[in-house]
Amino acid sequence: MSQTMPDWNVLMATCPSRKSLARIANKWTAMAVSVLGNGRTRFGDLKAQLDGISGKVLTETLRDLERDGLVTRHVYAEVPPRVEYELTELGFTLYEPLLALCRWAEEHIAEVLVNREAYDAR
Amino acid sequence: MSQTMPDWNVLMATCPSRKSLARIANKWTAMAVSVLGNGRTRFGDLKAQLDGISGKVLTETLRDLERDGLVTRHVYAEVPPRVEYELTELGFTLYEPLLALCRWAEEHIAEVLVNREAYDAR
DNA sequence: CGGGATCCAAGTGGATACTG
DNA sequence: CAGTATCCACTTGGATCCCG
Numbered sequence: 247m248s249q250t251m252p253d254w255n256v257l258m259a260t261c262p263s264r265k266s267l268a269r270i271a272n273k274w275t276a277m278a279v280s281v282l283g284n285g286r287t288r289f290g291d292l293k294a295q296l297d298g299i300s301g302k303v304l305t306e307t308l309r310d311l312e313r314d315g316l317v318t319r320h321v322y323a324e325v326p327p328r329v330e331y332e333l334t335e336l337g338f339t340l341y342e343p344l345l346a347l348c349r350w351a352e353e354h355i356a357e358v359l360v361n362r363e364a365y366d367a368r
Numbered sequence: 369m370s371q372t373m374p375d376w377n378v379l380m381a382t383c384p385s386r387k388s389l390a391r392i393a394n395k396w397t398a399m400a401v402s403v404l405g406n407g408r409t410r411f412g413d414l415k416a417q418l419d420g421i422s423g424k425v426l427t428e429t430l431r432d433l434e435r436d437g438l439v440t441r442h443v444y445a446e447v448p449p450r451v452e453y454e455l456t457e458l459g460f461t462l463y464e465p466l467l468a469l470c471r472w473a474e475e476h477i478a479e480v481l482v483n484r485e486a487y488d489a490r
Numbered sequence: 491c492g493g494g495a496t497c498c499a500a501g502t503g504g505a506t507a508c509t510g
Numbered sequence: 511c512a513g514t515a516t517c518c519a520c521t522t523g524g525a526t527c528c529c530g
Contacts, residue, residue, distance in 0.1 A: 314487075
């Protein structure tokens with residue numbers, strides 16, 4: 247199971263999809279998309295659920311996702327303002343892979359922690 | 369398709385699996401595991417394939433992966449030294465999900481770039 | 491409430507030199 | 511060759527204040 251070097255290759259520094267990978271292979275992006283997969287969500291709710299993220303970083307994360315066409319931004323002309331974010335079709339294609347990653351983290355964290363302790367014990 | 373808030377939850381700052389996610393949802397980790405999925409690989413080859421990574425960062429990435437039990441390190445008592453890295457069983461369970469991410473980046477980069485241009489044009 | 495602007499602390503990552 | 515150690519530039523991200 248080791249001889250299938252694929253014909254696509256994100257590994258070259260010159261490869262543009264590498265920048266794309268850098269964007270999506272990122273903690274906050276993964277978590278944000280995971281939440282947005284559950285449906286349109288307000289900025290504040292997002293911030294609450296991604297507990298620990300700062301407003302600044304959440305804004306930046308969402309801007310980048312919007313820029314890449316993974317998320318749409320819905321602004322309501324109300325006061326106080328309400329802004330909702332929603333995955334685009336393209337965004338949804340990313341939902342499954344990222345969810346798989348989150349699920350992996352959940353399922354294997356116990357084993358990882360054991361390994362980590364063992365390693366640190368040496 | 370929006371009502372399945374799962375019972376597991378990497379979103380809480382208190383959740384330990386979040387740290388695990390931070391480790392794996394990372395550009396270099398994703399790329400390193402992608403390469404290692406093709407089989408045992410020397411440090412230098414890894415560095416060459418992950419074109420652009422510095423020795424320091426590659427070492428750190430591999431140490432972390434080793435610490436978490438995703439990779440084993442094989443040192444040969446030769447001179448000049450040879451060190452090979454290999455995915456563990458646990459590491460292999462991560463291979464598929466991460467490969468899916470890399471594949472996504474490849475498949476959708478074109479669309480992303482178009483979106484990006486459109487966004488920047490406003 | 492959402493988010494822009496500013497400031498600053500801490501972390502990241504590259505370059506280089508050195509070792510077994 | 512595969513690191514380790516050091517130094518340093520740059521980025522990241524939090525905190526705070528303000529504005530529509």
